[in-house]
Amino acid sequence: MSTTMITTEFQPKVVTNAVDFSFANVPPPGVSSDVLRWVEQCVTLTKPDAVVWCDGSLRERQAFFELGEQQGVFVKLNQQKWPGCWYHRSNPNDVARTENLTFICGPGEQVAGPTNNFMLDKEAYAKLGALFDGCMKGRTLYVIPFVMGPLGSPLAKVGVQITDSLYVAANMGIMTRMGLQAWKQLGPDGADFTRCLHSVGDVNPERRYICHFPFDNTIWSFGSGYGGNALLGKKCLALRLASFMGRQQGWMAEHMLLMGVESPQKEKTYIAAAFPSACGKTNFAMLIPPKKYADAGWKITTVGDDIAWMYVNKDNGKLYAINPENGYFGVVPGTNSKSNPNALMSMSRDAIFTNVALVPLDDGTFDVWWEDSDWPAPKKAISWDGRDWTPEIAEQSGLKAAHPNSRFTAPMDNNPVLDPAAKDPQGVPVSAIVFGGRRSKMIPLVYQAFNWIHGVYMGATIGSETTAAAIGQVGLVRRDPMAMLPFIGYSISEYLVHWIRMRKKMTDCPRIFMVNWFRKNDQGKFMWPGFGENMRVLKWIVDRCHGRAYARETPLGWMPRSQDIDIEGLNMSAAEIAMLEDVSIDDVKNEVLLHEELFLKLAGDLPKEMIFQRELLISRL
Ligand code: GTP
Ligand code: SPV
Ligand code: MN
Numbered sequence: 001m002s003t004t005m006i007t008t009e010f011q012p013k014v015v016t017n018a019v020d021f022s023f024a025n026v027p028p029p030g031v032s033s034d035v036l037r038w039v040e041q042c043v044t045l046t047k048p049d050a051v052v053w054c055d056g057s058l059r060e061r062q063a064f065f066e067l068g069e070q071q072g073v074f075v076k077l078n079q080q081k082w083p084g085c086w087y088h089r090s091n092p093n094d095v096a097r098t099e100n101l102t103f104i105c106g107p108g109e110q111v112a113g114p115t116n117n118f119m120l121d122k123e124a125y126a127k128l129g130a131l132f133d134g135c136m137k138g139r140t141l142y143v144i145p146f147v148m149g150p151l152g153s154p155l156a157k158v159g160v161q162i163t164d165s166l167y168v169a170a171n172m173g174i175m176t177r178m179g180l181q182a183w184k185q186l187g188p189d190g191a192d193f194t195r196c197l198h199s200v201g202d203v204n205p206e207r208r209y210i211c212h213f214p215f216d217n218t219i220w221s222f223g224s225g226y227g228g229n230a231l232l233g234k235k236c237l238a239l240r241l242a243s244f245m246g247r248q249q250g251w252m253a254e255h256m257l258l259m260g261v262e263s264p265q266k267e268k269t270y271i272a273a274a275f276p277s278a279c280g281k282t283n284f285a286m287l288i289p290p291k292k293y294a295d296a297g298w299k300i301t302t303v304g305d306d307i308a309w310m311y312v313n314k315d316n317g318k319l320y321a322i323n324p325e326n327g328y329f330g331v332v333p334g335t336n337s338k339s340n341p342n343a344l345m346s347m348s349r350d351a352i353f354t355n356v357a358l359v360p361l362d363d364g365t366f367d368v369w370w371e372d373s374d375w376p377a378p379k380k381a382i383s384w385d386g387r388d389w390t391p392e393i394a395e396q397s398g399l400k401a402a403h404p405n406s407r408f409t410a411p412m413d414n415n416p417v418l419d420p421a422a423k424d425p426q427g428v429p430v431s432a433i434v435f436g437g438r439r440s441k442m443i444p445l446v447y448q449a450f451n452w453i454h455g456v457y458m459g460a461t462i463g464s465e466t467t468a469a470a471i472g473q474v475g476l477v478r479r480d481p482m483a484m485l486p487f488i489g490y491s492i493s494e495y496l497v498h499w500i501r502m503r504k505k506m507t508d509c510p511r512i513f514m515v516n517w518f519r520k521n522d523q524g525k526f527m528w529p530g531f532g533e534n535m536r537v538l539k540w541i542v543d544r545c546h547g548r549a550y551a552r553e554t555p556l557g558w559m560p561r562s563q564d565i566d567i568e569g570l571n572m573s574a575a576e577i578a579m580l581e582d583v584s585i586d587d588v589k590n591e592v593l594l595h596e597e598l599f600l601k602l603a604g605d606l607p608k609e610m611i612f613q614r615e616l617l618i619s620r621l
Helices: 033-046 058-071 121-132 166-175 180-186 233-249 281-285 291-296 341-346 391-397 452-460 492-505 531-545 574-580 585-605 608-620
Strands: 050-053 086-088 102-106 117-120 140-148 157-163 194-199 209-213 218-222 252-254 257-262 268-274 299-304 308-313 318-322 327-331 352-354 357-360 366-369 407-411 432-436 446-448 463-465 477-479 511-515
Touching (some): 033 121, 102 121, 121 194, 121 218, 157 180, 157 233, 166 327, 233 252, 233 308, 252 492, 257 281, 268 531, 299 318, 432 452, 446 531
Parallel strands (some): 102 117, 102 209, 432 511
Antiparallel strands (some): 140 157, 257 268, 357 366
């Protein structure tokens, strides 16, 4: 197949004798009447040529890829090198989340608060209804039942996504527990499911809307086929709608990885960490300890790499967390056997690659490539946006082979360090919450909050440089409270109050930390090696949780002295650690002024605890 034939999904190649889905044209037994009624409404609205009820089977999955290949949506990769793996290229105008086109909808503006875009629910239904009207003529409508969270977990949530995208259907099969088990979890009379309606439409940014209706447990997404805009179980359900539900029901949905740390003494500590998009969650969740630590018996395991749902366990008053997802949608560029071998293993089979470079091989098959991969640059490739790419062209024009936000989708079962409790319906106990951002200046490597409320202030005032995970200028410092700015499904002031109130439900609460892997020196070089070496910081955090490590009191919080961070085997001096932990009072003063950037938006609704914490911080300077 010629690579120039790859089309975007709104204009799939017309295929004769296409893969036959007629086996799935009627709903399976046991689907609730509420689902049937809703699907019928969507069919009436979107007017597809055919309806396919997905069952999550292997046969179906194969059919998605085969049909996708015929239509030019997927390219099969060389199956010796990449067994079960496929390639997809999205429309170049559709390569990241579009926060400016994302809305929280309801009867009044207060539901969205000052940091979300708001649309009146009636207007949103009318506006998007007109776009959805007839949008699936000539296409197939796929009904995708899925569960977020371990099957049978009291925390699990059922969603049903309707989509006209094979790419989305195939991805949902990896990212969620998709298939017949979702109908079972919902029950034959179930009405409690998230209604996710999606169409790629004509992939026109002018007609692109990601609308959330928290009061209706509904998501309508039109005009995008990419990531968080289109895989509606992820950011839309598991963060925006779930955070709204959690606020009402007394639990939390957070943009956090979940990892297990096992000491040589077999003591297990679970850590949750919130870093903004493309700031290191997947890498941290799959961390490989440096040799010294591995030899001593330290083990890191992954529960999740992007989203955590957390609740207070009534039996012991501690915070517990589950990962609602079933797969990883991870950043590809920069992934190699040094930076993240576990991610590389995860994507080595049954994965989908999106917007990396495609490399035609002599035998007519295809390989993939990306910047900073293990493999030398190919002599010739096709870039993420379909252009001829060679190392010479890259040198001359700066053309990237892979888009900086190119992604892999991989089943979590592929992860060699998957935590044994990753599917435990009760989840895992969380001993520490780590906040972090991407800050080239001023923010130290690690410090600990004095207590929960101080930690909430630290999280609320995270600053981070923007990344390629969202459309817009990269590298601007913005406030990203709890790394949730784009994902809070309701008003931020209520969200902060919810965080403060959660403390009262716990008898023993997690310790809260802040980290920054991204500080740079005057030459613009990272001062900290990061990746596996983050284990050294993690060890201090774990030891602090168990009352074993020393810390000194500083204006920002508890900080390690340089001798408290192990540097044995690192090409770094204690003086360099001291520089990483150095904070100038003038910088902190300036940072406090930047906190106002967020607080001014909250105006009269700023929780009083935030004001008190700021005053305490100032008084410590
Ligand atoms: P989302 O999936 O968008 O939520 O991103 P994420 O938070 O999972 O980020 P990820 O782990 O994919 O890392 C994003 C980028 O940060 C990649 O380019 C990594 O190479 C880089 N990165 C991750 N960890 C480190 C680190 O410890 N140090 C440095 N310097 N870079 C890192
Ligand atoms: C993020 O942007 O935080 C992601 C990728 O995890 S996406 O699914 O596109 O939102
Ligand atoms: Mn994310």
